Amino acid sequence: MTSPATSSETSPAPWQRAATGANLLSPNGGLGVTIFEEMTMLALSAGAINLGQGFPDEDGPAEIKAAAQAAIAAGVNQYAPGKGLAVLREAVAAHQQRFYGLTPDPETEVIVTTGATEGIAAALLAFIEPGDEVLTFEPFYDSYGAIIGMAGGRHVTAPLLAPDFMPDLDALESAFSSRTKAVLLNNPHNPTGAVFPREVLSRIVELATKYGALIISDEVYEHLTFGVKHLPVATIPGAAERTITISSAGKTFSFTGWKIGWLSGPQQLVAAVRTVKQFLTYSSGTPFQGAIAVGLGLPDDFYTGIASTLQHKRDILAEGLTAAGFGVYSPKGTYFINVDTAPLGITDSVDLARRLPGLVGVAAIPVPVFCHPEGAERTRSLLRFAFCKKTEVLEEAASRLATLRDKL
Structure with missing residues (x-):
């Protein structure tokens, strides 16, 4: 009899799919x-x-730490609303307007997540069905493969090529198919350090539109670019209606342990993600959320x-x-x-x-x-x-x- 903790011979368990997707499962089934x-x-x-x-x-900045400490001392220590504190959702919306000219509604088009990782996981679990293809660039951050596997999706990749780690646009087009349900974009890109220009982003949008695919854009390094400006894919014509944009406080403010992230996008997409997210963590980091709102309002310098x-x-x-x-x-x-x-x-x-x-x-x-x-x-x-x-x-x-x- 097959143990419920493992799987049948023909159907790997979700944990095995996650481990395989993250390159943690050896050919003989051993977990590394x-x-x-x-x-x-x-x-x-x-x-x-x-x-x-x-x-x-x-x-990171002392004023952000002080705001979190003050919130804890003031008793802001219980569950936040499932979609996040209003002050942070409003700060995220203001940030998107200030830096990129995007105007998400903080009430219906922004939610707070437990780091960007939960936002990515909730988005994939909300939309990916077994057999759907999810396209990423390669190399890819390991959690992408894990969550795609957990959702039962098929992970398809398009290579990034040295020395500048830009994609070959013909190879990118070849990676799309009628089964492509989502493009999971990471820009600026980990692990290569590439920052994609308008030409690459526009081609991604064109192909996503052609094949009816969502764009899930992980932009956690958005403020950490050198000599070039970050361009959110949601600003490209034709992208906004199919794009979920994800970021977090960890990289920008050097508070990775707080695990405060957020996502924004069209109301119907955000509502679907929130439906899944509320059964993952529901909410987290209540005293940190207002503190990160302070950080998002820091001056340009x-x-x-x-x-x-x-x-x-x-x-x-x-x-x-x-x-x-x-x-x-x-x-x-x-x-x-x-x-x-x-x-x-x-x-x-x-x-x-x-x-x-x-x-x-x-x-x-x-x-x-x-x-x-x-x-x-x-x-x-x-x-x-x-x-x-x-x-x-x-x-x-x-x-x-x-x-x-x-x-x-």
Whole structure:
């Protein structure tokens, strides 16, 4: 008899589909740990600087922390409304108007989520039926594959190609089909650091319209771009009526542990997502929601400042990576910089990632883990490093990395 905790031979359980989608299930059915957990454990055991997982090592603005502390002290500690506190929904709507000219109704077209991850999950679970195709670019953030698998969808990818990690538009068109139900777009893009221009976004909208697909746009790095401006796909003609835009406070304000996210879009789409979301967490982070509303109202120099500071950190790490002998791909946005190990005569980035903490005391993430098998072969020699750390930490990491050629 098949255990209800596993599955039948012909029908994998939802957890198995999620694990397969996130590249956690081996061919023999064994369940592994995430690459983030593996690299963190290796970093800890070697006393290495962990530039694998993308979270900051210092807090964001003091006024946001003070607002959260004041809310807790004032007793704002019970359930928020399912769609989120009005003050944050109104702040999100004002933010979209201020930066992009978008005008979502905070009452019916904005909801607060437990981080962007829940927003993405709720959107996919709301609309994807077994057998539907969901298109992402590849490499892709691992949770995308997990949720697509959990929903019973088929994950289809279009490759992003070095050195600039832009898609081939013909290959993108070939990835669409009559079964394409949604395009899950990540812009600025993790793990490559690409920021997609109007030409790419317009083609995505044209193809989504042609095939009747939704666009679910993960824009959590929207304010972390270098020398280019983020362009929300919802601003492209023809996109607004089919687009759910998702973002969060974690990356912009360096409060990743608060897990405050939000989504906006047409009323009928947002209502469908909210129907699912209310049975995931219902609500969360009540005292943090008003504090993030304060953050969204910070002046323009805050937003330009965080991007400028992060760009400087990118450049510090890039120097060390160049000195190490890697081929360095300078990102236009996000927390991440990718390198090619091939100039060092190394073509297996997974193996190097496992050795790197012991070799030079720095941990990174191999890009192939963010890919399906064909994509993993294409990105076999790529490594991703996070530069969202204190300047002195990055300077030390750069110094250690510069010794790599001598250690190999």
